Amino acid sequence: VIGVMGPGEGAVADACRLARRLGALIAREGWAVLCGGVAAGVMEAVCQGAREQGGLTIGVLPGAEGSEASAALDVAIRTGMGSGRNNINVLSSDVVVACGMSAGTASEVALAIKARRPVILLGADERAAAFFRDLGGDRVRVTADPEDAVRAARDFLKSRRPADP
Amino acid sequence: VIGVMGPGEGAVADACRLARRLGALIAREGWAVLCGGVAAGVMEAVCQGAREQGGLTIGVLPGAEGSEASAALDVAIRTGMGSGRNNINVLSSDVVVACGMSAGTASEVALAIKARRPVILLGADERAAAFFRDLGGDRVRVTADPEDAVRAARDFLKSRRPADP
Amino acid sequence: VIGVMGPGEGAVADACRLARRLGALIAREGWAVLCGGVAAGVMEAVCQGAREQGGLTIGVLPGAEGSEASAALDVAIRTGMGSGRNNINVLSSDVVVACGMSAGTASEVALAIKARRPVILLGADERAAAFFRDLGGDRVRVTADPEDAVRAARDFLKSRRPADP
Amino acid sequence: VIGVMGPGEGAVADACRLARRLGALIAREGWAVLCGGVAAGVMEAVCQGAREQGGLTIGVLPGAEGSEASAALDVAIRTGMGSGRNNINVLSSDVVVACGMSAGTASEVALAIKARRPVILLGADERAAAFFRDLGGDRVRVTADPEDAVRAARDFLKSRRPADP
Numbered sequence: 001v002i003g004v005m006g007p008g009e010g011a012v013a014d015a016c017r018l019a020r021r022l023g024a025l026i027a028r029e030g031w032a033v034l035c036g037g038v039a040a041g042v043m044e045a046v047c048q049g050a051r052e053q054g055g056l057t058i059g060v061l062p063g064a065e066g067s068e069a070s071a072a073l074d075v076a077i078r079t080g081m082g083s084g085r086n087n088i089n090v091l092s093s094d095v096v097v098a099c100g101m102s103a104g105t106a107s108e109v110a111l112a113i114k115a116r117r118p119v120i121l122l123g124a125d126e127r128a129a130a131f132f133r134d135l136g137g138d139r140v141r142v143t144a145d146p147e148d149a150v151r152a153a154r155d156f157l158k159s160r161r162p163a164d165p
Numbered sequence: 166v167i168g169v170m171g172p173g174e175g176a177v178a179d180a181c182r183l184a185r186r187l188g189a190l191i192a193r194e195g196w197a198v199l200c201g202g203v204a205a206g207v208m209e210a211v212c213q214g215a216r217e218q219g220g221l222t223i224g225v226l227p228g229a230e231g232s233e234a235s236a237a238l239d240v241a242i243r244t245g246m247g248s249g250r251n252n253i254n255v256l257s258s259d260v261v262v263a264c265g266m267s268a269g270t271a272s273e274v275a276l277a278i279k280a281r282r283p284v285i286l287l288g289a290d291e292r293a294a295a296f297f298r299d300l301g302g303d304r305v306r307v308t309a310d311p312e313d314a315v316r317a318a319r320d321f322l323k324s325r326r327p328a329d330p
Numbered sequence: 331v332i333g334v335m336g337p338g339e340g341a342v343a344d345a346c347r348l349a350r351r352l353g354a355l356i357a358r359e360g361w362a363v364l365c366g367g368v369a370a371g372v373m374e375a376v377c378q379g380a381r382e383q384g385g386l387t388i389g390v391l392p393g394a395e396g397s398e399a400s401a402a403l404d405v406a407i408r409t410g411m412g413s414g415r416n417n418i419n420v421l422s423s424d425v426v427v428a429c430g431m432s433a434g435t436a437s438e439v440a441l442a443i444k445a446r447r448p449v450i451l452l453g454a455d456e457r458a459a460a461f462f463r464d465l466g467g468d469r470v471r472v473t474a475d476p477e478d479a480v481r482a483a484r485d486f487l488k489s490r491r492p493a494d495p
Numbered sequence: 496v497i498g499v500m501g502p503g504e505g506a507v508a509d510a511c512r513l514a515r516r517l518g519a520l521i522a523r524e525g526w527a528v529l530c531g532g533v534a535a536g537v538m539e540a541v542c543q544g545a546r547e548q549g550g551l552t553i554g555v556l557p558g559a560e561g562s563e564a565s566a567a568l569d570v571a572i573r574t575g576m577g578s579g580r581n582n583i584n585v586l587s588s589d590v591v592v593a594c595g596m597s598a599g600t601a602s603e604v605a606l607a608i609k610a611r612r613p614v615i616l617l618g619a620d621e622r623a624a625a626f627f628r629d630l631g632g633d634r635v636r637v638t639a640d641p642e643d644a645v646r647a648a649r650d651f652l653k654s655r656r657p658a659d660p
Contacts (some may be wrong), residue, residue, distance in 0.1 A: 272440035
C-alpha cells in the first residue's frame with residue numbers, strides 16, 4: 001500500500017498532473033493507492049490515475065458520512081475525525097509519497113517520519129525538502145518525477161523485506 | 166460495505182461458525198466485508214468466509230503496525246487507536262451486523278445506533294436484543310441465522326436507495 | 331477523576347436532576363468531574379452541580395471548535411472526533427458513572443467495561459442493568475441514588491489503591 | 496489555554512530550559528498550559544515551570560493508561576491514540592507555541608496551521624521558520640525568547656476578541 005498525500009482544494013495544477021501519473025504508475029506495479037479520499041486536488045487525481053490502470057484505491061475520509069468522497073474510490077473509510085485521520089493515513093501506508101505541499105500534507109509527512117514510515121517528496125521545493133530531511137534523515141527521499149518516486153518506493157519496499165518475519 | 170462486528174479472542178465457537186457462513190454469503194452478494202481485522206474469533210472467521218468466496222475483506226485494526234491482522238484481509242487500515250477505532254468501523258459500514266456479543270461488540274452496536282446505521286443482531290440472546298431494540302427502535306433487527314441476516318441487510322440497503330441522490 | 335456519562339439533548343428531567351446532585355457530591359469529595367462537555371442534558375447538569383460546589387469540571391467535546399461546550403466547564407478538550415471521543419472519555423476516567431441511558435451512553439459503558447474501568451449505573455432500568463452486568467461482572471454496580479453512586483465510587487477507588495505502585 | 500508543543504525524549508537542554516521559563520510565564524498570565532503530557536523533555540519542563548507558579552497544567556497523553564504522564568499534570572487526558580492525539584492538542588489550544596523541533600512537533604505545527612490556530616515558534620532555526628511561514632503566513636510568528644512568545648500570544652488572544660460573539 002502506497003500512501004499518496006497532497007492538497008485537496010488548494011492543489012496547483014502541476015501537483016495534480018504529477019499525482020495522476022503517479023497513481024497510474026503505482027497501479028501498474030500492482031500496489032494499492034491510499035489517500036485522504038476527498039474529491040479534490042491531489043487526492044482525486046491520484047485515485048483517477050490508479051483507477052484508469054485498474055488499481056485498487058483506498059480513501060481514509062475526514063467526514064462521517066462520506067459525501068466528500070472521490071467517485072474513484074474502491075474502499076472508503078469514514079472516520080468522522082477531520083484532520084485527526086491524517087495519522088491513520090500514514091500508519092496504513094507502507095511508503096508515503098507527498099505530492100505538492102500544504103499544512104495538511106506537511107502534517108502527514110511529519111507523522112510519517114514519527115511513525116518511521118519511508119517518505120518520498122515528489123516535486124517539493126528546496127525549503128520543504130531541506131526541512132524534512134533534517135527531521136527524517138535517509139528515510140526521506142526527494143524526487144522530481146513520478147517514475148523516480150516509484151523507483152524509490154520499490155527500493156524502500158525491497159530493503160524492508162529481509163527485516164520482516 | 167457490510168460491517169461485521171464480533172468478539173476476537175473471547176468468541177465462542179458458535180459465533181465463529183455463524184460468522185464464517187455470514188462472510189461467505191456477503192461475498193456471494195458482491196458486497197465487501199468490513200471488520201475489526203484482528204486474527205481471532207469472529208473477525209478472523211468472517212474474513213475467511215468472505216475470502217473463500219472471493220469477496221473483498223477490509224479490516225480496521227486497533228494497532229499501529231498491523232501485527233495483529235488477519236491473513237485473510239485484502240485491505241488493512243492501521244489506526245493505532247485501540248478501541249477508539251470502533252467508531253470508524255461503524256461509520257464506514259452501510260449496515261452493521263453484530264455476531265456474538267462482548268463489551269467491544271456492544272460498543273459498536275451502540276455507536277452504530279448513534280450514527281443511525283442499520284443494525285442486525287445475529288444470534289443475540291433475548292437480553293441483548295431487548296436492550297438494543299429499546300435504544301434503536303426499528304433500525305435494529307434480530308435474526309437467528311446468516312441467511313436471514315443477509316436478507317435483512319438487503320432490505321436495509323434497498324430502503325435506503327430512494328433517499329440517496 | 332470521575333467520568334459521568336449520560337444523554338445530552340434527549341435526557342429526561344429525572345436523569346438531569348440526578349446528574350446535578352451527583353456533580354455536587356463528587357465535587358464535595360474533592361474529585362474532578364469529566365464528561366462529554368456538551369451544553370445539554372446530563373452533561374450540562376453534572377457540570378453545573380460540580381461547579382456550584384467549587385469542583386473542577388473537564389469536558390471532552392465532540393467538535394473541533396467548542397461552540398457546543400457547556401459554560402460550566404473549567405477545561406474543554408476539543409477533539410473534532412464526534413462519537414469517536416467516547417473512548418477518550420472512559421480512558422480518562424478512574425470510575426465511570428452512567429446517569430440515564432442513550433446510544434451514546436451505552437457505547438461509553440461498553441467501552442469502559444472493555445477498558446476495565448469500574449462502572450456505576452445510576453438510575454438504570456432493569457434491562458440495561460442486566461445486560462451490562464452480563465458483560466462486566468462485578469466491575470459493574472447498579473445504584474438508585476447519587477449518594478450510593480459516590481459510595482460505590484469510593485469503594486472502587488479504595489480497592490484500586492493497593493494494586494497501584 | 497496555551498498549547499506548548501515540543502519534543503519529549505529527544506529534546507535538547509536548551510529547548511527544555513526555554514520551556515520551563517515559558518511555562519512559568521504562561522502561569523503568571525493566568526493562562527492554562529496544555530501539552531502532550533509525557534514525563535520527558537519539553538512537555539515535562541513546561542508543566543514544571545507552570546506548576547511552580549501555580550498554573551493549571553493539562554496533558555493530552557498518547558497512551559490509554561497514563562503511565563507515561565508527567566507528575567506535574569493537573570488534568571491528564573488519556574487518549575490511547577498515540578500520535579493521533581496531536582490533532583486534539585492543537586484543537587484544544589487557543590494559541591500553539593512550538594518549543595524545539597521534532598517530527599511530532601512539526602506535525603502539531605502543521606495541524607495547527609490547518610486548524611487556523613495561531614502559532615508561535617520559539618527558538619526555531621531559520622529553515623523551520625521559513626518552511627512554516629510559507630504554510631501559515633502571518634498566523635505564524637517566530638520568537639527567540641519566552642518573554643516575546645508570551646507577548647505574541649497576548650497579541651493573538653487580543654486580536655481574536657472582537658471576532659468572538
